[in-house]
Each structure stands twice: as C-alpha cells, then as structure tokens.
Amino acid sequence: MTDRSLRPSDPAFVGGHRVLARLGEGGMGVVYLGRTETGALAAVKVIQAEYAHDEEFRARFRRETRAARRVDCPWVVKVTGADPEAEQPWLATAFEPGPSLADAVHRHGPLPVGAVRVLGRQLARALDAVHAVRLVHRDVKPGNILLAVDGPRLIDFGIARFADDTAITSADLVVGTPGFLSPEQAAGGGQLGPASDMFSLGCVLAYAATGRPPFGGGAVDALLYRTVHDRPDLDGVEEELAAVLLRCLAKVAADRPTAAELDAALVEDVPPATADWLPEDVVRLIAERSAEMMALPEIEATLADAPQPTAPSRRRFLALTSGGAVLAAGGGIAAWAALRSGSRRAKGPAAPGWALGVQADLSGPGKAAGQAQEQGARLAVEQFNALGERAFTLELRTADDGGSADRAVTAAQRLVADPDVLAVLGSSADATTQAALPVYDAALLPVISMSAGQNLLQNVRSFVRGRPLHNAVAMKLAFQLKATSSATPVGLLLDRSGGDVSWMSIQMINLVLRKYGDTTHPRVIPAGTTDLAPVLDDMRAHGIRAFVYAGPAEGAIRAARGLARFDGPKYAAEPALDARFAAEPTAEGWTVTASAIGIEAPSVHTFAQAFRTRYGHAPGLWAAEGYDAANLLIRELTAANGKRPARAALATSLKTARYQGITRAFAFDAETAGTPMLATPASFVHEVRGGAFRYLGPAPDKAPRPKGK
Missing domain, CATH: 3.40.50.2300 (Response regulator)
Known part of the structure; x- marks a missing residue:
C-alpha cells in the first residue's frame, strides 16, 4: 500500500475537513484526504505558504476558484469548497479513489483503441466545460486523470488560469509537465488558450494508446525541443485514431480542434457509464485502489503510536462504505476487493530476510x-x-x-x-x-x-x-574550461550517437561559454558516423583553439585520433570516462568531467x-x-x-x-519531474595521463568573472 501517513506538521482539520491521510504533494501544495461532518470524502489541496503571502496570487486564486466551482461536467471532479482568505488557502474537490491513467498504463500497458476513444470523448467534454468558464487547465497529463468504472475524471486545477491572463511568472519558465506540454508552453510563451489544453489531451491519448509519450522521454531540454520541432511518434496507433490525434498535436494552435470538435470526431459504441469501456485488469485495479482507501487508519487513531490495522474489519468496511468512501468503483466491486485482500493477509507472511x-x-x-x-x-x-x-x-x-x-x-x-x-x-x-x-x-x-x-x-x-543531472555536469565542464583556458573560439562537436545526453551537454556548454564572452563553433554529426575527418577539418579551418566532444566513448576515441596534432586544450563529456578512451594513446592530456570521483581523492x-x-x-x-x-x-x-x-x-x-x-x-x-534532486551536486575532473585517468579534484562551482564585469 502507498504510504499515506500524516506527518507531525500536517494539520488535523482544514476548512471543516478532518484530515485522514496524505494523497500527494506537488509544487504548489499538499493534497490531503479529508472527511466532512456528513461523512463525505474530499481531496483537499492546501497551498504552500510562499504563495499564501502573495496578494496577487490570492486575488487570482479567488477568481479562479469561483470559476472552477461553475464547471459542470461529470468528467471533471466537483469543487466542493474553498477558502482563498485562509492563512493557507485551500481548495476541496470530490474524492475519487481510482488509479490515475499513468498508474493504469504503467501496470497494465496501453488501452485498447475503443477505450482510448471513450477516454478522449469524455475528457474532451471535461475540457469543453472548463473552457466554457474561460479557464485553461494547463496541466492535462496522465497523472491528472483518474479512472473510474463509469468514466475518467479530470483533476487538479492547481495551475489553471483564465484564458486571457498572462504567464504566471517569467516568460522563460515552463509551467506544466514536460512530455504533455503544448509547443507554446514548451517555448515558455506568455498567453495560453484552450488550444494548449487540446494539444496536451492529444499527448495523453497518444500515451494511452501506445504506453509512451508522443515526443519521447529523457532530458527536459531535449524533450521540449522535440515538442516544438519534431513530428509525434504515433507508431502502433490505429489509422483513423492517429489522424484525429495528429490534428490535436498540430504545432500551430489555430490548426487544432476545439474540445467540442474532438468530441464529435471520436465515435465509439461502448455503452456509457459502464465498466465495459475498460479492460478487466484495469477494472480490477480500480477496485483494489478503492479497497486501499478503506484500509486507512480510523479517524480516532490520531496518536503517533496508534496501531495501524493491516486489513479492514467487517465493521470498519461497513462504516466506511456508508460514509461515502466508495465513490468510483461501486460498493460491490470494492467490497469484493477488500474482503479478498483481507483473506490473503490473514495467513501471515513467513519470517522475512533482509x-x-x-x-x-x-x-x-x-x-x-x-x-x-x-x-x-x-x-x-x-x-x-x-x-x-x-x-x-x-x-x-x-x-x-x-x-x-x-x-x-x-x-x-x-x-x-x-x-x-x-x-x-x-x-x-x-x-x-x-x-x-x-x-x-x-x-x-x-x-x-x-x-x-x-x-x-x-x-x-x-x-x-x-x-547530478548530465547538464549540471556539463556546466561544470564549461566552468573547468574557463578556469584553465582562455582559448577561443571553442569547437563543440555533438555526436548524435550519444542521444539526448550529448545534445544536453553541448547545449549547456555552448550556453555557458557564450555567456562568458567566448566564440563557439558548434557542429553536429549524425548517429553512426565513423569518419570524423570532414567535420574536424572544418573546425580547424575556422580557427578553433579549444575543443569539446560530447558523445560515446567510441566516438571520443575517433575524435582523439583525428585531433592528434591539434595542440589546443581538449575536453570530453562524461561518457568518455571509460578505460578504453584512457588507453587510447592520442587521448593523452584530454580532460573529462564526470559525476564519478577518482580513487585518488x-x-x-x-x-x-x-x-x-x-x-x-x-x-x-x-x-x-x-x-x-x-x-x-x-x-x-x-x-x-x-x-x-x-x-x-x-x-x-x-x-x-x-x-x-x-x-x-x-x-x-x-521534487522536480517526480524525482528528488541532489541538493549538493558533485562533479569531478579527470585527465588522461599514461593510459589512465588521473584525478584532478572537484570541478569548479563557477567560472571566473567574465571580462569587463
């Protein structure tokens, strides 16, 4: 079971809701499971204090909350309460215990084409209702879509904005989830309209149909670039559905369908409001998630050392179902899952090892x-x-x-x-x-x-x-270059054989060097290129005085051989930290920055x-x-x-x-993109000497001050 236990700093009550558990935490606040005095369950999002002290944010939150309460659609979670004036503003919505689309696809793979069509129609109607009150959701993604047997639910108005508002922060800040952003979001644009949500919905439906985002994964910068410039990957999508999704994924906002147009374009004969639209294993997952909610601690168990039941008793099961815990799966399905899981646990596990x-x-x-x-x-x-x-x-x-x-x-x-x-x-x-x-x-x-x-x-x-991330290590390489060499222009060779890591590294190094006043001469070679002579000759002809390579170790060896007579400083990104590269005689003197420490430290x-x-x-x-x-x-x-x-x-x-x-x-x-980041990133400098890497020490945290500064 997911750990939903409360922490000592969590409130006992929020706006009349007794706080039962944590449901999640995001960039703008914490979401709790709460119960009202009538027994109804709600998802209560409490906004972080840093936003609560911003009066402009409060005014906007007040307006958007009023608008969200006017959204009337069965496929959008209902806003049940809010208090923009509280010390920490909060927003409550009806609680849905089902899994997210992301969970369902991760566990059981892509949905059948019929299920994707039903999903698309109902989410189109959800967005139509959102857009009707002049809101733009701005974070339509698989994690914000909950599945129930009668249909999906669109959740989380955490970063919704009025359609005619400007950006929430600076123009270069990307708000939303990379992989499901529109090109205008990925480019850090200002005003976003309903068409931005339609692009994101196209990404969601492509993900549901294939099990993968249509613009791939990997480094954020590379992913955003592909979103803006590349054609989506719809391999394996049924032809008629793919044609509809391509309209949603048009780069130009005006070329995308409206929510109502998408609803009309997706035709499916599955009976509405029944479990027939979903595969059996996903229906089972919905039931299990509902049962998991029933296994939460009793309301009275508030002490830190209160016993935690491992399975719901029959008395607790009846009390919880009568209190409204089973909202999406239906009482019969949830009861079956709860009793079935309880009977399994009653046997007790064998004594475990460690x-x-x-x-x-x-x-x-x-x-x-x-x-x-x-x-x-x-x-x-x-x-x-x-x-x-x-x-x-x-x-x-x-x-x-x-x-x-x-x-x-x-x-x-x-x-x-x-x-x-x-x-x-x-x-x-x-x-x-x-x-x-x-x-x-x-x-x-x-x-x-x-x-x-x-x-x-x-x-x-x-x-x-x-x-640290690869781009953070690449930034340290640029700092090391500036700390040890004033040579310019600098040749930058991006080897596509290294994938997104190479692209991300060269982009970061180019950005830093240009910031510090250097001239760069970047070049790109296609994946699989084995003859580097033409591009290296071009770089030397342009008078480069230093060189940086980003690509796999095999390519670094070819670059070292091709630059054997080049007497300027030579650097390589982390993938070159390989014994095969160090053993190459022409690699003598090359510098590599990496996250791995040297054994001489x-x-x-x-x-x-x-x-x-x-x-x-x-x-x-x-x-x-x-x-x-x-x-x-x-x-x-x-x-x-x-x-x-x-x-x-x-x-x-x-x-x-x-x-x-x-x-x-x-x-x-x-957390950033779902993953906690190392607060104290460490990168280290290695130099090839005598056929091996010699450890030079930690990479510098900053470059020398730019000239004239």
Whole structure:
C-alpha cells in the first residue's frame, strides 16, 4: 500500500475537513484526504505558504476558484469548497479513489483503441466545460486523470488560469509537465488558450494508446525541443485514431480542434457509464485502489503510536462504505476487493530476510561501471555484517540487465518479486534505469541510482537520484574550461550517437561559454558516423583553439585520433570516462568531467585500501559511488531499530535522508519531474595521463568573472 501517513506538521482539520491521510504533494501544495461532518470524502489541496503571502496570487486564486466551482461536467471532479482568505488557502474537490491513467498504463500497458476513444470523448467534454468558464487547465497529463468504472475524471486545477491572463511568472519558465506540454508552453510563451489544453489531451491519448509519450522521454531540454520541432511518434496507433490525434498535436494552435470538435470526431459504441469501456485488469485495479482507501487508519487513531490495522474489519468496511468512501468503483466491486485482500493477509507472511538489490549492467557494454558499483555495494554489506552488534544480517542480491532496456524490465521484476529485497541500487545506465522504474514504482520498492543522470520523466514515487543531472555536469565542464583556458573560439562537436545526453551537454556548454564572452563553433554529426575527418577539418579551418566532444566513448576515441596534432586544450563529456578512451594513446592530456570521483581523492583513501584487500585490485570508477549508495540504504534500514521496514515507508524516508558519504553529501531537494534532486551536486575532473585517468579534484562551482564585469 502507498504510504499515506500524516506527518507531525500536517494539520488535523482544514476548512471543516478532518484530515485522514496524505494523497500527494506537488509544487504548489499538499493534497490531503479529508472527511466532512456528513461523512463525505474530499481531496483537499492546501497551498504552500510562499504563495499564501502573495496578494496577487490570492486575488487570482479567488477568481479562479469561483470559476472552477461553475464547471459542470461529470468528467471533471466537483469543487466542493474553498477558502482563498485562509492563512493557507485551500481548495476541496470530490474524492475519487481510482488509479490515475499513468498508474493504469504503467501496470497494465496501453488501452485498447475503443477505450482510448471513450477516454478522449469524455475528457474532451471535461475540457469543453472548463473552457466554457474561460479557464485553461494547463496541466492535462496522465497523472491528472483518474479512472473510474463509469468514466475518467479530470483533476487538479492547481495551475489553471483564465484564458486571457498572462504567464504566471517569467516568460522563460515552463509551467506544466514536460512530455504533455503544448509547443507554446514548451517555448515558455506568455498567453495560453484552450488550444494548449487540446494539444496536451492529444499527448495523453497518444500515451494511452501506445504506453509512451508522443515526443519521447529523457532530458527536459531535449524533450521540449522535440515538442516544438519534431513530428509525434504515433507508431502502433490505429489509422483513423492517429489522424484525429495528429490534428490535436498540430504545432500551430489555430490548426487544432476545439474540445467540442474532438468530441464529435471520436465515435465509439461502448455503452456509457459502464465498466465495459475498460479492460478487466484495469477494472480490477480500480477496485483494489478503492479497497486501499478503506484500509486507512480510523479517524480516532490520531496518536503517533496508534496501531495501524493491516486489513479492514467487517465493521470498519461497513462504516466506511456508508460514509461515502466508495465513490468510483461501486460498493460491490470494492467490497469484493477488500474482503479478498483481507483473506490473503490473514495467513501471515513467513519470517522475512533482509536484502539489498543491485541492478546493473554486469555483462554488457557498460559492465565496467556496473561491476564496480556492485563490488562497492558488496563491500559495504560485508562490512556491516562484520559489526559485532547489529539488529539483522544483510544480503546482496544482484540482477544483471546487460545494458538492455528489455532485460532491465525482467531484472527489476526479479528483484521486486524477491520479498527479502527492501531497496535497490540501480540501474547503472540511463536507458535501463528508465525502463525499470515503472516496475519498481508499481511495487513502491525504493531505488537509488548513482550513474543515471538523465531527467527520467515519470511519476515515480520510489526513486531518488544520488548524482547530478548530465547538464549540471556539463556546466561544470564549461566552468573547468574557463578556469584553465582562455582559448577561443571553442569547437563543440555533438555526436548524435550519444542521444539526448550529448545534445544536453553541448547545449549547456555552448550556453555557458557564450555567456562568458567566448566564440563557439558548434557542429553536429549524425548517429553512426565513423569518419570524423570532414567535420574536424572544418573546425580547424575556422580557427578553433579549444575543443569539446560530447558523445560515446567510441566516438571520443575517433575524435582523439583525428585531433592528434591539434595542440589546443581538449575536453570530453562524461561518457568518455571509460578505460578504453584512457588507453587510447592520442587521448593523452584530454580532460573529462564526470559525476564519478577518482580513487585518488583523499576521502576515498580508506575505502580504496579496504577494496584492494577484499578484491585484490584497485577499485574502478563508480565503485565508491556504489559503496556510498549501499551505506546510505543501510543507514536507513538501521534507523528502523531492528523492525523490518515496509518498502513504501523506506521509499518515503529515503527522500528526506541526510548522509555524509565518501563521494558527496547526500541531501535531497524538492521534487522536480517526480524525482528528488541532489541538493549538493558533485562533479569531478579527470585527465588522461599514461593510459589512465588521473584525478584532478572537484570541478569548479563557477567560472571566473567574465571580462569587463
């Protein structure tokens, strides 16, 4: 079950609603499950204090709340109350216990074409009602659509605006969820109209039909670029439906259908207001989510040490259903799910073991980094088990994904199915981590990654990233260049073989260097290019005096060979931190900035000695990061005072963890795109010397002051 427990700082009452549990937390506030004196349940969103002190925000919130209360549509959650004048303004809507569209697709895959058509028609009617009161929702996404047996519900007016309002903040701020933004939102534009919501709805329906966003995933900057410039990916969508979606996904707002036009364009014969529109497994999920809500603590259990029932009793089941808890699934379905789940739990589990999992590429192209992390984590576990006084013995279970996204799903499923595994380090690559996260998130199995640096755009609740994003590391590379060289112009080579990581790195480096007054000469080569001579000749002909490469290690080797006689400073982005590149004779003197620390770092000295004793050789790059991640997870396990923690509780505590490791200080800031960010990002500088990487130290946090400043 999702951890919905209240925190000491949470209120007991909000506007006449008795607060029962946390439903979620976003950028503008916390959403609670509340019950009125009449027994009706509501989702109560309490706005953060920083907005509450803004009088302009209060005035706008007051207007938008009045408008939202006028929205009259069965497919939009009903606004049941609000107080814009409260110390912390709040808004209450009818509570829907069903899963979100994002949850349903993650668990059970794309919806059938008929279900997508029904979904589209009803959401079109929802948006038509929203637009009729001159509101623009601005965050239509799978996570804001709840599924019930009689149809979907559009939720969250948290960032809704009047159609003729200007942007909520500065023009360069993107508001909404990347992957489901309109081109005008992605470009950071000012005024947004109903057509923006229609583009987002097109993205949602494409996601429902295929299981993937139509403009892909990965780094935010790259995703926004594709939204503005690229054709949507509708492969696998039925031809007639694809034609309708292409109209919604038109780049020009005026070319998109209105909500009413989309409603008319989507024809489906499924009977309305029945469960027939959804696949059986999704109906079952709706029932289970309704039953989960019934397992919340009693209203009277307000003390911190109050017992938490594991399954609803018959008395509680009857009391809750009569109080209005079953709103979407229907009493019969929810009763079946509650009693069925209760009978399973009555048997009681066997005495569990304690284990950490490691998912990594242990046999594929990235096996050096994967094996290093596994060895570092194993050393941490063995050191813990060697302690004289400890509450439990820990095991390490591994799952090799071979660097393959398909194998990553299987590896994650194996660790999820192991009842002893309480948390996972992994995966060791961006693509495999992104593929595995839906599996871990569905089980609320906590995961920390130390080497995946892309912005993995998913509604993940159990994932933390123990390293900075790739663009943050690229920024440090630009700072290192400015701190060590005044050479300009700088040649920037983007190798498309490196995917979004390369694009993101070069964009950031180009931005920083231009800000500091340098001239740059950027060039792009298509994926798979093996002959770099023409582009390198072009760069030299334009008089470049320094060079930066962003792409895979194989491409970095080709660039080093092609620039063997170039005597200017040469730099490469993180993927070049590979022993194969360091062993290339022409790579001598190249500088690489990465998130992995060097084994020569003073803080790593004791670990490196212990590693040599255990394995008979020096630790590889990323081994110290694996050691840190395992020790952070061990620290969270020991905080349970000998009691086996639930996976969901551990996932929650991990997001607020504070730990001083040998590679960095671990502390996590507020969530961005669903993932807590490392508050103290660490990047390090390495130089190729004598066929190996020599550690130079932490990368600078800023560049020298620009000339004339």
